[in-house]
Amino acid sequence: MKIVVFDNLEEISKEAFKLVFEQIKKKKNTSLGLATGSSPIGLYKLMIEAYRKNKLDFSEVSTYNLDEYIGVPKENKNSYWYFMNENLFHHINIKEENCHIPNANSSNILEECLNYDKMIEEIGGVDIQILGIGRNGHIGFNEPGSSFKSKTWIVDLKRETIEDNARFFKNKSLVPTKAITMGISTIMSAKKIILLAYGEKKQEAIRKMTYGEITEKVPASVLQMHNNVTILVDKEAAKLIE
Numbered sequence: 001m002k003i004v005v006f007d008n009l010e011e012i013s014k015e016a017f018k019l020v021f022e023q024i025k026k027k028k029n030t031s032l033g034l035a036t037g038s039s040p041i042g043l044y045k046l047m048i049e050a051y052r053k054n055k056l057d058f059s060e061v062s063t064y065n066l067d068e069y070i071g072v073p074k075e076n077k078n079s080y081w082y083f084m085n086e087n088l089f090h091h092i093n094i095k096e097e098n099c100h101i102p103n104a105n106s107s108n109i110l111e112e113c114l115n116y117d118k119m120i121e122e123i124g125g126v127d128i129q130i131l132g133i134g135r136n137g138h139i140g141f142n143e144p145g146s147s148f149k150s151k152t153w154i155v156d157l158k159r160e161t162i163e164d165n166a167r168f169f170k171n172k173s174l175v176p177t178k179a180i181t182m183g184i185s186t187i188m189s190a191k192k193i194i195l196l197a198y199g200e201k202k203q204e205a206i207r208k209m210t211y212g213e214i215t216e217k218v219p220a221s222v223l224q225m226h227n228n229v230t231i232l233v234d235k236e237a238a239k240l241i242e
């Protein structure tokens with residue numbers, strides 16, 4: 001596990017971009033696992049900028065998003081489908097059919113989960129998986145207690161996650177309580193993992209993920225067992241490990 005500490009999110013985004021840029025330059029048909037949340041937005045902005053400056057071509061790139069809320073229609077501005085289109089897909093030359101997000105509106109969600117995992121298995125895991133981390137140590141939407149063996153599945157969100165997500169919704173009662181998420185073993189099948197985190201609120205999660213016990217109580221601690229993980233954090237988030 002490589003941990004790099006930066007002054008701010010802007011510097012984290014630049015470093016993450018550098019790694020993604022090198023990967024796509026090396027392999028045109030790179031597969032990227034993508035995350036939502038505030039942490040990767042700066043990275044996505046730099047990817048858009050590189051495309052506009054003709055420095056990156058996404059025509060052969062494919063993407064696989066980590067998760068999606070259940071009960072939020074695709075077109076709703078709080079869906080992760082909407083988030084990805086707004087923050088990335090609509091601004092680069094990626095093919096629509098190459099952008100994969102779990103379909104939480106499927107009439108057969110269980111089958112959707114199986115197919116989503118199968119798709120990722122067939123490509124042998126994504127080349128780079130971008131991750132954020134929840135305050136309680138969740139990755140994707142794999143909450144504390146999730147099995148390290150889990151594959152794409154349906155999860156109940158914990159109270160703290162619902163609280164953290166409430167800032168995006170008009171009213172707390174509208175915040176989803178369920179989601180589809182890549183499982184922990186799906187995430188671990190990535191060839192390389194880059195986790196981005198910033199701010200004081202993530203301090204405890206970062207400490208437990210990096211130097212804590214490897215336990216299902218802290219889903220991100222599983223990353224200690226992956227052989228190619230880079231953690232990019234700011235000074236605030238790194239305070240308990242420096």
Ligand code: GLP
Nearest residue numbers: 035037038039132133134140141
């Ligand atoms: C949500 C997403 C996670 C993300 C987390 C952190 O829970 N499902 O994938 O890592 O938010 O978000 P932020 O980057 O805004 O702190």
